[in-house]
Amino acid sequence: MEKIDDKYDFSLYEYHNLLQQNILVSYKGPIDERIMNVIGDNIELVTNDGNDKAKSKIFKIFMELAQNVWLYSAESCNTASGRKIGMGTLVIGEFGDSYTFVTGNVVRNSDIEPVIEKCEIINSLDRDSLREYRREQRRLGGDKKNSGNIGLIQVALTAESPLDIELTPVSDDESFFSVAVKIKKSAE
Amino acid sequence: MESAVTSKRRAVDNIAISYTGIFDTEILSVLAKEIEGTLSPDDKVNKKVFKIFIELAQNIAFYSLEREANAEGSDTGVGTMVIKNFDDHYVFSTGNKTTMENIIPVMEKCDNINSMSREKLREYRRLQRNMPAGEKGGGNIGLIQVALTASNPLEYSLIKCPDGTYFYIISVRIDKE
Amino acid sequence: MMEDIHIEGVHEAYFTPTVNFEASTGRCEISGESYLEETSKFYARLIDWLKRYIANVKGPLSFDFKLSYFNTSSSKCLVDILDVLKNYQNAGGEITVNWYYDDSEEELEEVEDFILETGLDINKIPME
Numbered sequence: 203m204e205k206i207d208d209k210y211d212f213s214l215y216e217y218h219n220l221l222q223q224n225i226l227v228s229y230k231g232p233i234d235e236r237i238m239n240v241i242g243d244n245i246e247l248v249t250n251d252g253n254d255k256a257k258s259k260i261f262k263i264f265m266e267l268a269q270n271v272w273l274y275s276a277e278s279c280n281t282a283s284g285r286k287i288g289m290g291t292l293v294i295g296e297f298g299d300s301y302t303f304v305t306g307n308v309v310r311n312s313d314i315e316p317v318i319e320k321c322e323i324i325n326s327l328d329r330d331s332l333r334e335y336r337r338e339q340r341r342l343g344g345d346k347k348n349s350g351n352i353g354l355i356q357v358a359l360t361a362e363s364p365l366d367i368e369l370t371p372v373s374d375d376e377s378f379f380s381v382a383v384k385i386k387k388s389a390e
Numbered sequence: 391m392e393s394a395v396t397s398k399r400r401a402v403d404n405i406a407i408s409y410t411g412i413f414d415t416e417i418l419s420v421l422a423k424e425i426e427g428t429l430s431p432d433d434k435v436n437k438k439v440f441k442i443f444i445e446l447a448q449n450i451a452f453y454s455l456e457r458e459a460n461a462e463g464s465d466t467g468v469g470t471m472v473i474k475n476f477d478d479h480y481v482f483s484t485g486n487k488t489t490m491e492n493i494i495p496v497m498e499k500c501d502n503i504n505s506m507s508r509e510k511l512r513e514y515r516r517l518q519r520n521m522p523a524g525e526k527g528g529g530n531i532g533l534i535q536v537a538l539t540a541s542n543p544l545e546y547s548l549i550k551c552p553d554g555t556y557f558y559i560i561s562v563r564i565d566k567e
Numbered sequence: 568m569m570e571d572i573h574i575e576g577v578h579e580a581y582f583t584p585t586v587n588f589e590a591s592t593g594r595c596e597i598s599g600e601s602y603l604e605e606t607s608k609f610y611a612r613l614i615d616w617l618k619r620y621i622a623n624v625k626g627p628l629s630f631d632f633k634l635s636y637f638n639t640s641s642s643k644c645l646v647d648i649l650d651v652l653k654n655y656q657n658a659g660g661e662i663t664v665n666w667y668y669d670d671s672e673e674e675l676e677e678v679e680d681f682i683l684e685t686g687l688d689i690n691k692i693p694m695e
Contacts, residue, residue, distance in 0.1 A: 231407035232428045240420040244411060247461055279406075279428045287428060415580040415604070434671055437636070444602060444638055512676060516684040519646050531639040539673060 224295045224302075232279050232287040233271050241268075241292060248294060249301055249387075256389040260294070260301055262360050263383055266353040267305040268292060274314065275307040276376055291380075299387050306380035308372060314379050318369065320351050321381075325364040332359055354381075361385050406475040413451040413467050414460035421447070421471070429473065429480075430566070438564050439473065439482055441539050445532035446484045446560060447471060454486035455555055482540075483561040487551065493558050497546055499533055500560070504543040511538055540564050569624060572616055576600070583609070584634060588616055593626045598633035601641035610644035617651050627661035628652065633694065635669055642677075649685040656687065667694045 226248040229241055245264055249257050268290075275288030290307035309317075327335055336355045358365055361383040370378045406429060409421055426440045454467030469486035506514060515534045537544055540562040549557045569590035576585035582600035589595070595617075603609050620628070630652060637645065649664070656662045666681070668674040670693045678691050 225410060227411040229409050229411075230405055231409075232424055234424075236420045236423060240417050243461060244417065248411070248458075280431070281427045419580040437669070438673075441636070441638075448638075512680050516680055519643050519684060531642070535639050538676075541673075 224297055226294045226296055226301075228291070228293040230291040231289060233268055233275070233290045233292070234287050238265070238268055245294060251296070252301060252385075252387040253389060256301065256385055256387050259360050259385050259389055260303055263303050263357050263385065264292070264294075266357050266360075267303065267381060267383075270353055270381075271305055271307045274309050274317070274379070276310045276313070277308040297384075300384045301387065302382055302384050304380055304382040306378060308376050309379045311371075311375050311377055314369065314377065317351070317354070317379075318367065320354060321365050321367045324355055324358045329359070329362075357381075357383055362389075404474045404476060406473045406480070408470070408472040410470040411468065412458045412460055413447055413454070413469055414464075415451075416461070418444075418447050418451070425473070430475075432567065435480070435564065435566055438539050439480060442482050442536050442562060442564070443471070445536050446482070449532060450484055450486045453488070453492065455489060455492075456487045478566050480564045480566070481561055482564060483559055485557055485559040487555050488558045490556055493548060493556060496533075496558070497548070499530060500544040500546050503533055503537045508538070508541070536562060569616075569620060572613065582636070584637075586613065588613070588620075590620060590624060593620070593624070593628045594631075595628065596631040596633065598631070599635065601634055601637040601645075603641065606638075606640040606644055610641075610647065614644075614647055614651055617648065621651070621655045621660060625660075627663075628655065629663040629665075631665045631667065633667040635694070646681065646684055649681060649687050649689075653685050653687045662687075664689045665692055666690065667692045669694055 227241065227244050229237065231237070242261060242264060245260055246257055249260055252260070271290035271292075272288045275290050277289040278286045279289060280286055288307065290305060293302075293304040293306075295302040295304065323335070324332065332355060336352060336359065339352050339355060354365060363384045366382040366384075368378075368380045368382075372378050407421070407424060409417070411417065422440055422443060425443055426436050429436045429439055450467045450469035450471075452467060454469045456468040457465050458468055460466045467486060469484060472481075472483045472485075474481045474483075503511065503514075511534060515531060515538065518531045518534060533544060542563045542565070545561045545563075547559050549559070551557055571590055572586055572588040574583065574586040576599035577583040578600060581604050582602040584597050584599040584601045587594075587596045597613075617628075620626070630648075632645070634641075634645075652660075652662050652664060664687060666678045666689045668678050668691060675691065678689060681687075682689050
């Protein structure tokens with residue numbers, strides 16, 4: 203009998219090993235209400251070095267970004283009842299005096315281009331301009347995708363740090379899109 | 391950023407569901423539901439993976455060397471679970487920290503289980519079930535059950551960690567029908 | 568007069584099976600899923616009921632197992648129940664045991680193993 207996958211064992215070890223250094227919780231799979239709830243509870247638990255403010259910030263950011271995975275994921279699975287659920291990755295890490303929250307999912311390039319532009323705008327604005335940008339976007343009101351944009355503005359405002367975005371092509375028309383934000387453990 | 395790189399690798403690694411963190415009852419129940427409800431269109435395969443998950447995840451909760459308090463403050467094992475999806479099969483793996491002393495008997499059990507025919511394995515399960523109750527025996531039946539459910543051998547590996555402890559990985563293949 | 572046991576199944580963090588034991592008719596059913604926090608404690612109550620029924624009511628027992636999932640700890644307790652039934656049968660008790668299994672080779676094997684393990688005659692019935 204051949205080994206299932208030798209290299210594979212080592213990658214599993216690597217995943218886990220990151221936990222020793224800086225990964226507190228990581229999940230990849232369907233992102234639905236149940237997972238949101240249980241990971242949400244988990245965040246509270248694992249971020250025990252952070253003050254209450256930091257915990258509530260991470261929770262808010264988690265809710266926004268996990269919803270974006272729902273909204274934009276090009277990878278999905280179907281439940282027995284035929285409901286489509288977006289797939290994505292959620293990672294909470296710890297680096298020195300900060301927590302890092304990362305989400306990632308496969309996106310269609312055509313869907314994500316405007317989002318990347320929005321992220322670039324967000325990262326170039328100071329706090330006051332960002333708040334004005336949020337007001338303006340809110341007034342636009344409208345569709346699901348736009349509320350996703352407000353979500354990203356909200357994340358940047360809550361984290362008080364830029365959105366660290368990365369886009370890696372996985373095929374001709376799809377890419378893996380990840381957003382990482384840093385939250386200080388001693389948030390004010 | 392390192393963690394973003396990890397996420398990216400996960401996207402291209404055939405991973406259907408993976409989780410790293412504490413293996414407490416709440417999270418296990420949600421992961422079990424994800425497996426049961428979303429993994430594949432074939433309910434029979436989902437049920438097999440679900441059964442294997444429950445047995446192996448419980449082992450992490452009980453025996454992982456790495457431990458954290460859960461929401462109720464009770465001590466719970468930390469580990470990793472990965473389900474990979476291939477054309478004609480899934481590979482289910484769990485990994486957790488352990489010591490050489492604790493893991494040798496488990497590896498011996500796996501070897502023993504792998505050396506048996508299906509008939510023999512069923513006989514072994516009957517025998518184990520009639521042993522007096524106790525967690526140790528329970529864990530033993532768990533591994534037999536995993537091998538019978540998967541109809542494939544238990545593959546394990548052990549990796550030495552820099553801190554002198556060991557990381558134990560157990561993988562099993564589940565064929566799609 | 569003996570009490571009945573009615574336990575409503577729960578599918579939450581743990582899975583509690585639905586249990587209906589009726590003292591007046593001797594009809595007993597365990598259905599749903601069994602994955603419990605305190606497996607032995609849960610089943611001890613059921614086994615205690617059976618032993619009292621056998622000692623006091625001394626009537627027939629008709630047992631339906633309709634479990635779509637049970638973990639290995641539960642399977643040990645199920646064998647304990649079957650042992651009690653087998654002993655009653657050996658002592659002249661009137662026993663019918665129906666095991667409804669999910670239609671797969673593996674689950675059928677498992678019932679066959681319960682039969683081998685306990686020596687009890689169990690009717691194997693595929694679940695709808």
